[in-house]
Amino acid sequence: MTAMQKIEDIYNNRGSRARSLRDEGHKIIGYFCCFVPDEIITALGLVPYRIQGSQTEPIDEADALLEPMACPFARSCFNMALKDEYDFLDGFVAPHSCDTIERLYHIWHTNKPSPFNHLINVPHMLGPSSDEFYKNELLYFTRRLEEFAGRKLDLERLKEAIRLYNRRRALLRELYGLRKENPPRVTGAEITKTLVAGMGIPATEHIELITGLIAEVKERPAAASDGLPRIFLWGNEIDDSSFIELVEECGAHVVMDDLCTGSRFFWQDVDETEDPFDGLVRRYLDIHCPRTLKPQAGAREDDLENRFGYIRRFIEDWEAAGAIFYIVRYCDTCELEGPDLKEYLNGLNLPVLMIEDDYSTSTMGQLRTRIQAFLEMIM
Amino acid sequence: MTMEQAQQVKTTAVKGTDTAREIRGLVKNIYKSAHEAKARGQKIAYFMVASQYDEVVRAMDVVPLPTENYAGLCAAKRDMDRFLLKAEADGYSQVLCSYARIGLGFDSMRRELGHIPEGSPDGGMPAPDMMLGSSAVCDPRFKWYQAARRYLDVPTFGMDVVFPPPQADLNEVRDYYIRYQRDQLQALIDFLEVQTGKKMDPEKLWECIRLGDKAWQLWYDIDRLRVAVPCPMPSQDHFSIMVPGHYYSGTQTAVDFYQKLYDEVKYKTDNKIGVIPDEKYRILYGGGLPPWHTLWIFNYFESFGAVFVIENVYRGFDPVEVPAHVKDPVDYLAWRAFLRYTAYHEKARANSGIPTVEKLLEMIDDYKIDGVVFHACRSCRATTIGQVHMKNELGKYSDLPMMQLVSDMVDLRDYSEAQWKAQIGAFTEALQARKKV
Ligand code: SF4
Ligand code: SF4
Numbered sequence A: 001m002t003a004m005q006k007i008e009d010i011y012n013n014r015g016s017r018a019r020s021l022r023d024e025g026h027k028i029i030g031y032f033c034c035f036v037p038d039e040i041i042t043a044l045g046l047v048p049y050r051i052q053g054s055q056t057e058p059i060d061e062a063d064a065l066l067e068p069m070a071c072p073f074a075r076s077c078f079n080m081a082l083k084d085e086y087d088f089l090d091g092f093v094a095p096h097s098c099d100t101i102e103r104l105y106h107i108w109h110t111n112k113p114s115p116f117n118h119l120i121n122v123p124h125m126l127g128p129s130s131d132e133f134y135k136n137e138l139l140y141f142t143r144r145l146e147e148f149a150g151r152k153l154d155l156e157r158l159k160e161a162i163r164l165y166n167r168r169r170a171l172l173r174e175l176y177g178l179r180k181e182n183p184p185r186v187t188g189a190e191i192t193k194t195l196v197a198g199m200g201i202p203a204t205e206h207i208e209l210i211t212g213l214i215a216e217v218k219e220r221p222a223a224a225s226d227g228l229p230r231i232f233l234w235g236n237e238i239d240d241s242s243f244i245e246l247v248e249e250c251g252a253h254v255v256m257d258d259l260c261t262g263s264r265f266f267w268q269d270v271d272e273t274e275d276p277f278d279g280l281v282r283r284y285l286d287i288h289c290p291r292t293l294k295p296q297a298g299a300r301e302d303d304l305e306n307r308f309g310y311i312r313r314f315i316e317d318w319e320a321a322g323a324i325f326y327i328v329r330y331c332d333t334c335e336l337e338g339p340d341l342k343e344y345l346n347g348l349n350l351p352v353l354m355i356e357d358d359y360s361t362s363t364m365g366q367l368r369t370r371i372q373a374f375l376e377m378i379m
Numbered sequence B: 001m002t003m004e005q006a007q008q009v010k011t012t013a014v015k016g017t018d019t020a021r022e023i024r025g026l027v028k029n030i031y032k033s034a035h036e037a038k039a040r041g042q043k044i045a046y047f048m049v050a051s052q053y054d055e056v057v058r059a060m061d062v063v064p065l066p067t068e069n070y071a072g073l074c075a076a077k078r079d080m081d082r083f084l085l086k087a088e089a090d091g092y093s094q095v096l097c098s099y100a101r102i103g104l105g106f107d108s109m110r111r112e113l114g115h116i117p118e119g120s121p122d123g124g125m126p127a128p129d130m131m132l133g134s135s136a137v138c139d140p141r142f143k144w145y146q147a148a149r150r151y152l153d154v155p156t157f158g159m160d161v162v163f164p165p166p167q168a169d170l171n172e173v174r175d176y177y178i179r180y181q182r183d184q185l186q187a188l189i190d191f192l193e194v195q196t197g198k199k200m201d202p203e204k205l206w207e208c209i210r211l212g213d214k215a216w217q218l219w220y221d222i223d224r225l226r227v228a229v230p231c232p233m234p235s236q237d238h239f240s241i242m243v244p245g246h247y248y249s250g251t252q253t254a255v256d257f258y259q260k261l262y263d264e265v266k267y268k269t270d271n272k273i274g275v276i277p278d279e280k281y282r283i284l285y286g287g288g289l290p291p292w293h294t295l296w297i298f299n300y301f302e303s304f305g306a307v308f309v310i311e312n313v314y315r316g317f318d319p320v321e322v323p324a325h326v327k328d329p330v331d332y333l334a335w336r337a338f339l340r341y342t343a344y345h346e347k348a349r350a351n352s353g354i355p356t357v358e359k360l361l362e363m364i365d366d367y368k369i370d371g372v373v374f375h376a377c378r379s380c381r382a383t384t385i386g387q388v389h390m391k392n393e394l395g396k397y398s399d400l401p402m403m404q405l406v407s408d409m410v411d412l413r414d415y416s417e418a419q420w421k422a423q424i425g426a427f428t429e430a431l432q433a434r435k436k437v
Helices: A003-012 A016-023 A038-043 A072-082 A099-111 A128-149 A155-180 A188-198 A203-219 A242-249 A276-285 A300-317 A332-347 A361-378 B003-009 B019-040 B054-059 B067-076 B081-089 B098-113 B140-148 B170-196 B202-225 B235-247 B252-270 B297-302 B329-341 B345-350 B355-366 B387-394 B417-436
Strands: A028-031 A047-050 A091-095 A116-120 A230-235 A253-258 A322-328 A352-357 B044-047 B063-066 B130-134 B156-159 B281-287 B306-311 B371-377 B402-407
Touching: A003 A188, A003 A203, A016 A028, A016 A047, A038 A047, A038 A128, A038 A155, A038 A276, A072 A099, A091 A099, A091 A128, A099 A116, A099 B387, A116 A128, A128 A276, A128 B170, A155 A188, A155 A203, A155 A253, A155 A276, A188 A203, A188 A242, A188 A253, A230 A242, A230 A300, A242 A253, A242 A361, A253 A300, A300 A332, A322 A332, A322 A361, A332 A352, A332 B140, A352 A361, B019 B044, B019 B063, B019 B067, B019 B235, B019 B252, B054 B063, B054 B170, B054 B202, B063 B067, B063 B235, B067 B098, B067 B235, B081 B098, B098 B140, B130 B140, B140 B156, B156 B170, B170 B329, B202 B235, B202 B252, B202 B329, B235 B252, B235 B281, B235 B297, B235 B306, B281 B355, B281 B387, B281 B417, B297 B306, B297 B417, B345 B355, B355 B387, B371 B387, B371 B417, B387 B402, B402 B417
Parallel strands: A028 A047, A028 A091, A091 A116, A230 A253, A230 A322, A322 A352, B044 B063, B044 B130, B130 B156, B281 B306, B281 B371, B371 B402
Antiparallel strands: none
16 A cells, blocks of 8 residues: 555544554544644643544534534534544543634533543733743643543653654655645645544654655656646635645645645644743744734734735745635634735735635535636636 | 615614613713814724723723724614625625624725715714724634724734633632733733823722722622512613623713612612513523614513513623732732633532533522523624523523524624514413413
8 A cells, every 4th residue: 555545544534543542542632723732642642633524424413502603614523523423532622722612612521521621721812921821721731631641741751742743744844845846746635635634643653654655756757847826725624635626626736725734733843942831832822823813013014924924935935826715614713814814915916716615515516616717817 | 664664773672771761872972982082182992892901991091992882883773784795895704793894894984985984873983093802702802903904004902811611620720810811911001001102000090990890880789689570670771781881891980870770770679660561471681692783672572571681691790809919900800800700610510510501590590580582693603602502501400491593793684583573472482381380
């Protein structure tokens, strides 16, 4: 089996590795979003598992417990939990990333409690006091998790875990670097599968797969230039490759992204600080998510540059010719961020297609025409 | 006027108390004072209610301009569509918080025109000198002002408001939660000092806190009077009289208003004067923002003998006792916020696990409730998600009829009168059936 085939396999059977690890006696800690440090969970000898939804399964059972105007990604995750698809979780951790996740934490906790349940408050604001607060929240979380794991956190092991995840981050950046080629030898859909598959397996195993994939991609024959537009994707949760496949089918290369399930969750390393928690705090609070308010930096133009400058660099370095936003409906922070980012990118002469969707593969057909029209326009 | 038009303009409800009728003037005055302050050169700020910073803003002599209230006002005047549509044309989603949509649409129009849009309710909002967002209650309340900078390039600040989940060990987390809240308030003060060129006067802040606490104590006392049968003041009054508590907090105006209202409600209680002559059912408004577009619906309930006697919105907290060792006003505000938010945590841990359920159970008991109604607003995640959950959990401890009405706080496109009337009909039948047994 090639590395890509192994990845596909895990991607298609997302909980299977976690289940088998559990059968071997490991404890699996499920969590939402990008704000829960895998490093802490791993250093305590537990297995982190990032909870995902399903864009193909209809949401049915969740409706009796959760309002339909909640983010469909969150509803889908909960729906799966209600159907016992997350019965392998020993722990359930939610960061207070947004209103929906915070509310859902309580609903989930009441209806589908895990042996270990915990909510981490994540500051929405940035600054020294936010760092201190978040550090205290992480320390409090660690103490609760220590009780659950029945062992104390060894700071050396935490530093080791930080190095481990930094290694994975470096490899993922290397993989993303290969997308700079024109045309890239690795597709956007393959990238998403690689990332999503990695969210449900131990980092050591993921590292092996990425290493194998990088070698494979390098061996693929270089394709002749096809003149298709290179696309940058922005949005929140895309844990299914079908949307990206659709964009690529319509005649484009998805070459770079800023998604919770993409570069956003791995791009920055954790600094190896003397107190490892300091490095964790900095790194996790600095995640570029619209749910965090960047303090205003000067007048409008400077402020936009301060908020989105990293995206400009992505676009320049990966030579994107257009941007597509995929916003999961009812995500207020993304919905408020989208028009600002659009204005900024338009200012760089980059065309933008803003899509708001229901986190469901059933709407893909309707999106095809819009994407085709957009690609034709930028060709 | 055609029938349809007559229906369209009828938005407000008939009030129960005389004092509540004075609110109209207080609302008008919010916008009038902002215009006057602007003319004088006094600083005005866009401001989010219930952010735990009200007294700080007042003590700094900054005039608050509550954008959420303005959105509700537009809905009550049925003049929201042009602002909603403008925001949508500017790229904001149709499902984004409709308060934010109205605010952004208004700002966008004011900028495009170079003046306040013609005929805006109560004279419209002047452009502020700054915007003060907060993370209390929901995410849009800090993201909205960041987005509004597209139309208003003014200094903008966001303050975090945090509280622990009910399962947290309060002894373990209390200190660092309060410290963070204090630091956030201090950062706001630093910001306001730069904007106004004035130093915060701690004595003045204490004075505003004293007035703020006094007003909220009186408001609480008024609500306690409402346990009386028949009920002396209905929820439609509450949705008006929350104005001083939220938009005049920290001023004598709020204290005077609640004192007067207290006296009236006390008189009604003592003389057994109810909202309607024949009170058959006592309803708890379980949560959610009110349907500003259709407040007369409360009178519709009354036509079945059902009175809304108490509600779980706007007066979010009972008075709390900050420990005497707290001597600094900023510390006091941080402590007060923490105590307010954790007031039902202990009870929750001992019983249902959910602070709001505990609070509602207390209300059901104290106010002799016969049924509970929630209002889900399609575009407000923060006050809506969890209502079904509350209803389900409450149902484990109480057999009262409960119902969730769905629309939006302002966007009429989400409202169906026929469906509401059918639901209300079924609900009142359930009330009746339960009373018979
Ligand atoms: S997509 Fe948005 S609303 Fe949904 S969980 Fe993520 S941040 Fe929250
Ligand atoms: S609480 Fe609801 S209505 Fe108020 S600003 Fe937040 S989302 Fe909008």
